[in-house]
Amino acid sequence: MSYDRAITVFSPDGHLFQVEYAMQAVKQGAAALSIKCNDCLIFGAELRSPAKLQKKSSVKKILEIDDHLVCVCAGLTADARVLVNRARVECQSYRLQNEQSPPPLFISRFLAELQQQYTVRGGRRPFGLATLIGGYHPYIADEQNVQLYQTIPSGVYTEWKACAIGRKDKMLNEFLEKHYKGNMSEQQGIKMAIRCLLEVVEHGAKNIDIGVLVKGKKLRKLTETEVNNVVEEIKKDEAEDNDDATMDDKKQGQ
Amino acid sequence: MSQLGFGNSFGFIGKDYALVATDCAVPRSIITMKSYDDKIQKVADQTLFCLSGDVGDRKNFGEFIGRNLKWYEMRNGRKLDNDGIANFTRSTLAQSIRRNPYMVGVIQAGYEETSGPCMYWFDYFGTMSTPKATAQGLCQYFLLSLFDRHWKAGMSLEEGLTLVELCIEQLSKRYVISLQSFIVKIVDKNGVRQINLNKQVKLEQTKIDMDAPKTATGIPTALKQ
Numbered sequence: 001m002s003y004d005r006a007i008t009v010f011s012p013d014g015h016l017f018q019v020e021y022a023m024q025a026v027k028q029g030a031a032a033l034s035i036k037c038n039d040c041l042i043f044g045a046e047l048r049s050p051a052k053l054q055k056k057s058s059v060k061k062i063l064e065i066d067d068h069l070v071c072v073c074a075g076l077t078a079d080a081r082v083l084v085n086r087a088r089v090e091c092q093s094y095r096l097q098n099e100q101s102p103p104p105l106f107i108s109r110f111l112a113e114l115q116q117q118y119t120v121r122g123g124r125r126p127f128g129l130a131t132l133i134g135g136y137h138p139y140i141a142d143e144q145n146v147q148l149y150q151t152i153p154s155g156v157y158t159e160w161k162a163c164a165i166g167r168k169d170k171m172l173n174e175f176l177e178k179h180y181k182g183n184m185s186e187q188q189g190i191k192m193a194i195r196c197l198l199e200v201v202e203h204g205a206k207n208i209d210i211g212v213l214v215k216g217k218k219l220r221k222l223t224e225t226e227v228n229n230v231v232e233e234i235k236k237d238e239a240e241d242n243d244d245a246t247m248d249d250k251k252q253g254q
Numbered sequence: 255m256s257q258l259g260f261g262n263s264f265g266f267i268g269k270d271y272a273l274v275a276t277d278c279a280v281p282r283s284i285i286t287m288k289s290y291d292d293k294i295q296k297v298a299d300q301t302l303f304c305l306s307g308d309v310g311d312r313k314n315f316g317e318f319i320g321r322n323l324k325w326y327e328m329r330n331g332r333k334l335d336n337d338g339i340a341n342f343t344r345s346t347l348a349q350s351i352r353r354n355p356y357m358v359g360v361i362q363a364g365y366e367e368t369s370g371p372c373m374y375w376f377d378y379f380g381t382m383s384t385p386k387a388t389a390q391g392l393c394q395y396f397l398l399s400l401f402d403r404h405w406k407a408g409m410s411l412e413e414g415l416t417l418v419e420l421c422i423e424q425l426s427k428r429y430v431i432s433l434q435s436f437i438v439k440i441v442d443k444n445g446v447r448q449i450n451l452n453k454q455v456k457l458e459q460t461k462i463d464m465d466a467p468k469t470a471t472g473i474p475t476a477l478k479q
Contacts (some may be wrong), residue, residue, distance in 0.1 A: 064328060065328065066328060085329060088325060088328045088329055089325060090324040091325075091328070092320075092321045092322070092324055095321060095324075096317055096318065096321045240428070
């Protein structure tokens with residue numbers, strides 16, 4: 001096990017242990033997900049229960065990189081702040097050079113390359129976080145316009161329709177695979193995001209943070225009341241489904 | 255040759271607005287390279303920069319400040335107020351003067367919810383002042399005294415535009431370079447917008463009667479109106 005001490009050392013079977021341990025750090029982080037809808041992007045994050053004296057609003061998980069780009073991270077929060085600040089500088093630098101808003105691909109590639117750089121040279125540890133970056137492409141029209149990318153500590157970036165990272169990501173991704181439909185409306189997307197997060201979040205609505213990015217508008221965060229309303233709706237739907245199930249049982253019994 | 259003197263812009267504060275006006279020509283020695291160039295850049299939601307000087311420097315500087323302000327907003331979650339913008343601009347100019355100077359003169363016009371309209375004047379050394387009415391470029395020699403006479407506090411927009419027309423008229427009459435068109439923009443609580451001047455300001459040519467009796471110096475005494 002001496003192969004996991006330094007970042008620059010491969011193990012005999014071709015693993016970079018430090019990078020894999022960084023991905024473990026991501027799995028310890030609070031859950032976060034993002035869903036691509038017909039005309040918007042939904043971002044959801046699990047908020048760990050704040051201490052009693054702590055101001056809840058000071059914990060920000062859904063971060064704006066630019067007017068048209070939003071990112072949600074899972075893993076080490078301090079690393080997230082540093083990485084997002086680098087992305088913010090890069091965004092404005094791109095705008096200064098090209099007079100255009102940077103496409104989501106550009107920024108996710110930038111972050112992925114940055115994360116990869118820290119896996120190559122010794123003395124610095126990798127960033128312990130995965131990010132989901134979503135936003136609007138400045139000039140591709142219509143359907144391909146909304147893009148969602150995931151970056152992981154090894155420096156790989158991939159494009160997704162809906163993705164979850166952080167705690168219990170396997171379970172959340174399975175849920176999304178099962179229930180995701182193309183062309184969802186904003187309301188359907190929000191409902192799906194909350195349903196998904198309710199699987200892992202303790203105590204329900206007050207530990208869920210939802211953000212909606214619509215083209216041409218700034219990121220909109222849902223208030224706790226709005227989230228509560230959707231949670232109530234979901235509970236009602238589930239109750240109805242249960243009633244239908246018991247009805248069928250009764251019919252079969254007869 | 256630095257084009258600093260040839261930028262002609264002026265601005266002043268009114269009751270609930272701050273106004274800047276500039277001429278639109280881009281000269282290069284004796285040629286007008288471009289006759290309609292918008293030299294007033296919106297740098298933040300309620301801040302205008304009226305820039306004069308070399309084209310490259312002024313565009314570059316305006317965009318640089320604008321992008322940095324946007325970065326500040328993204329990073330800190332709040333916008334920088336007009337005072338902050340002014341001081342940031344000033345320190346950028348002061349730091350770059352001994353390295354790669356930005357050869358620009360700036361008039362910043364802004365509006366704050368709390369304190370109303372504000373105006374700042376910068377030169378390329380990083381001098382900053384907070385005048386109520388001011389000008390950049392050679393037209394300062396004509397307009398500053400005009401403002402001393404005619405600017406008063408709390409002017410409505412109509413009174414302000416009358417003052418603008420007075421300034422343009424004075425420049426057409428006395429400034430040796432003919433300024434064909436002006437752009438006027440204001441900042442108020444609704445943000446930034448461009449104003450179209452009502453009157454077409456033209457120079458009344460005074461005709462000289464060559465047949466009139468001449469004085470000892472050879473100049474005709476009678477000037478035909």
